[in-house]
Amino acid sequence: MSKTVYVINGPNLNLLGKRQPEIYGSETLADVEAACRQAGAAAGVEIRFHQSNAEHEIIGWIHQAREDAAGIIMNPAAFTHTSVAILDALNAFDGPVIEVHISNVHKRETFRHHSYVSLRADGVIAGCGTQGYLLALQRVAALIGAD
Ligand code: DHK
Numbered sequence: 001m002s003k004t005v006y007v008i009n010g011p012n013l014n015l016l017g018k019r020q021p022e023i024y025g026s027e028t029l030a031d032v033e034a035a036c037r038q039a040g041a042a043a044g045v046e047i048r049f050h051q052s053n054a055e056h057e058i059i060g061w062i063h064q065a066r067e068d069a070a071g072i073i074m075n076p077a078a079f080t081h082t083s084v085a086i087l088d089a090l091n092a093f094d095g096p097v098i099e100v101h102i103s104n105v106h107k108r109e110t111f112r113h114h115s116y117v118s119l120r121a122d123g124v125i126a127g128c129g130t131q132g133y134l135l136a137l138q139r140v141a142a143l144i145g146a147d
Helices: 029-043 057-066 079-080 084-091 129-144
Strands: 001-009 045-051 071-073 097-100 124-128
Touching: 001 029, 001 057, 001 129, 029 045, 045 057, 045 079, 045 129, 057 084, 071 129, 097 129, 124 129
Parallel strands: 001 045, 001 071, 071 097, 097 124
Antiparallel strands: none
16 A cells, blocks of 8 residues: 655745746646656655645644654745744654755745754755655655655
């Protein structure tokens, strides 16, 4: 039976492809989802793909992942830099967590240099564009022993 991995996206990522393409690129979130599903199928992983602009909804998915997911890939977007609540929820999840940022947050404003999620993440990928999701998937699949 294939293992389930949640891919959770935070605020404004619904605008991917339209929002500041010079920073975030021209691919849409639907493109990212399709690529994750294709790579997931090849790696023997079932993908549950989510995006929300609401912190409570993201926390709800992390709680749900406790029940049925082997790993989490997460781009918390702006909540990366602000949310102790998301960190606490991730601390209640036992499997691997890989944090993804499309842009290289360390090259940007200083307020983007700190991540609450990194206090929990097993790995962090930043500045690899949307390819970062696929790199994260490869890593989660290895950590959960998928296929
Ligand atoms: C996305 C965002 O929306 C920002 O708030 C983060 C992240 C960076 C990204 O690079 O994917 O600071």
